Amino acid sequence: MLMRRRKSVRRGTASGRPASNRLENVLASLDDAVILTDRNDCVTLFNPAAQQLTGFSDGQILGGTCAAVFAATPAVTAMVQHTRVGGQSQSCGEETLVVANRHVPVRLSCSPIWGADDEVHGVALVIQDLRQQKKLERDAQRNESLARLGGLVAGLAHEVKNPLGGIKGAAQLLARRFADQPEVGEYTGVMIREVDRLSQLVEQLLTLGAPAKPDLVPLNIHKVIHEVLALMGVELAAKHLTVRLELDPSLPDVRAEEAQLTHVFLNLVKNAMEAMTEPGVLIIKTRMETDFHILRRADGTGKFLRVEVADSGPGFPPEAVDRIFEPFFSTKPRGSGLGLAICERLVALHGGSIRAENRPGGGAVITVTLPIETL
16 A cells, blocks of 8 residues: 655635535546545545445435445545544555445545645545456457457468368268168268367357458347347247346437347357256346446447346356456356357447346346447
8 A cells, every 4th residue: 555645735715615516516527436524434425436336326325434335345444544544645556345245446545635724624535446447458458369369260261161061071971871871870970060060160260350340220129139039939948948028118229230239149148048947037138328437438429228138047157257258268068168259349349348247136147238329
């Protein structure tokens, strides 16, 4: 923890009174969480970013103690108290904030609020949510890997596909030539299935390394969802899974390519279905995006809608949540680790984002955020 001594400076306004309304408007516009406390460590200001980060409203927090807000992260309360007592600014390069059973990487800074009497009247705590920064760092590393992968795959794809086609053709000829020998049909069947599996893997690598640029047109997201469920209807029924839709019919169109979005949601529904045992529930929700950080950091209009695909399965292993979109990383015994990586790649091409979380009540949820069509 770094310490900085305060230079004794008195601040005020021309009228001698703080411009409280202007200050609150400025703090409400910041991306970082800002929390002001008084000399008793009671919260006097809790800006919208702080509400978004902690899940508490200002009505729940104002007048309460800082210790109550950050009960699961006592280091925050200790920093506030040390700043108030010692009158020195403090900062912490990175800390893990525990809020609503989530572990959020943050950067903390704490400064004393001095009064005209040169006494500490409270503390200003600023919390910078590092999740977006961490995600951008991971994305940059992943994109670099994908760029190398794309060049490699593009060069090898035809060389691999041609021999695979020859092997499959030869296996099919053998199967016809020795149709009266069941054991030969068994062996050639294995060969054909494995060739098909390798061919599919090559196609996935091509999609991941060098996906086609989407042809963006206005598209109703609910149309895509219903078509995906129709395609998966037989498999869902065979597993006795219940589908629960919570769709907002007032949502505007997104700008997207239907084939690529269908690929994304088909993959998400398949993964959710495979994660569940009978009886399971697949939940798909749509609504406008209200996440403070997404709205503030977005380009253009900053208007997005979100689609949540949730299941009632066991959820992701805690150590896997941050790696779930990495190429070749899979939590399934026979998974290729490419399905979700491709989903992330395609969503990014549409100007959106995708994230994975475990649901508080059990199961997993994948959230896709997409920019809406603007006039």
